[in-house]
Amino acid sequence: MAVARTERDNGCCENKMSINSSIIFNKKNLPEGWRNRLPIWLPIIGGLIVLYLPSLVDLFRGIWSTDQQAHGPIVLGIACWLIYRKWPEMWRLSEDQPTAPVAGWPIFIFGLLLYVIGRSQEILLFEIGSVIWLLAAILLLMRGGAALKAQWFPLFFMLFMIPLPSSVVDALTMPMKMAVSYVAETILFWANYPIARTGVILQIGQYKLLVADACAGLHTLFTLEALGLLYLNIIRHDSLFRNVALAIFIVPISFTANVIRVMVLTLITYHFGDEAGQGFLHGFAGMVLFLSALLLIIGVDSLLQLSVKLRRDRSALSSV
Numbered sequence: 001m002a003v004a005r006t007e008r009d010n011g012c013c014e015n016k017m018s019i020n021s022s023i024i025f026n027k028k029n030l031p032e033g034w035r036n037r038l039p040i041w042l043p044i045i046g047g048l049i050v051l052y053l054p055s056l057v058d059l060f061r062g063i064w065s066t067d068q069q070a071h072g073p074i075v076l077g078i079a080c081w082l083i084y085r086k087w088p089e090m091w092r093l094s095e096d097q098p099t100a101p102v103a104g105w106p107i108f109i110f111g112l113l114l115y116v117i118g119r120s121q122e123i124l125l126f127e128i129g130s131v132i133w134l135l136a137a138i139l140l141l142m143r144g145g146a147a148l149k150a151q152w153f154p155l156f157f158m159l160f161m162i163p164l165p166s167s168v169v170d171a172l173t174m175p176m177k178m179a180v181s182y183v184a185e186t187i188l189f190w191a192n193y194p195i196a197r198t199g200v201i202l203q204i205g206q207y208k209l210l211v212a213d214a215c216a217g218l219h220t221l222f223t224l225e226a227l228g229l230l231y232l233n234i235i236r237h238d239s240l241f242r243n244v245a246l247a248i249f250i251v252p253i254s255f256t257a258n259v260i261r262v263m264v265l266t267l268i269t270y271h272f273g274d275e276a277g278q279g280f281l282h283g284f285a286g287m288v289l290f291l292s293a294l295l296l297i298i299g300v301d302s303l304l305q306l307s308v309k310l311r312r313d314r315s316a317l318s319s320v
Helices: 002-061 072-093 101-121 124-142 145-150 152-161 166-190 218-235 240-272 274-278 280-319
Strands: 195-198 201-204 207-210
Touching: 002 072, 002 124, 072 145, 072 152, 072 218, 101 124, 124 145, 124 152, 145 152, 152 218, 166 195, 166 201, 166 240, 201 240, 207 240, 218 240, 218 280, 240 280
Parallel strands: none
Antiparallel strands: 195 201, 201 207
16 A cells, blocks of 8 residues: 555656646746747737727726726726736647638738728727727737637627617617616515606605616626626636526626615615715625625526536436
């Protein structure tokens, strides 16, 4: 037994040493590759800054400073972090792989056309959305399809920062606000609160509250969807059923979190007055929204983990 244990320990030590040596090898080679290719990447980075710095300044001064689109810079920051996090793996997977100019150049030209049209005509959907096409084209031209495959999720995550046309937002937001208002009113009425509803206006006691787009609109749903998909990407479950089921449950979770936020704001206004509901506690209700959504996502994920474990135990027992 002692000999076998020693052999196992030696094998583990050898595996650890090989893993550590490969990590050291990658860490040493990655900066060296960067130094060799730095003159090529600098003009690309400079071109992207020249193109999109004015657009980012306009966004921060305009639509990103509103409650409806406040998630935009957060999504951008997380997407940049995800690209940085995936960069070593992308570099390793695309090493000695052929580039894809046949697919890269048409996508690059299409992205430039989107930017020119969006910037000149003030269409944010085209102007900001073009960065995803350009980044995908740059990856194809510089590192090939393996690099794009490694960075697909950060590029997909950038979709949540693109401002949608107001006509689309208004058409989809009103039914959502009606549904959230109805559920919040029903729950508070069951709790014996003096509440009534007219459309998206809730009246509780002497106070009237308008369920705004920032409280239960499409942008809030997008923000919570982004939060759920980020959770999925970071956790990375092995079970396909668990990933798909959790992705589907993100939509009702987002709706439930919106209902909780509206109920919290309504109760704050009823118990502490209108100033409390519109002041600091209004921002606190926004924190409650994301905290409740995160807790619901973790709770549903735990239940899915339990169901997957039970299914595996049943299959193991049936095979025996």
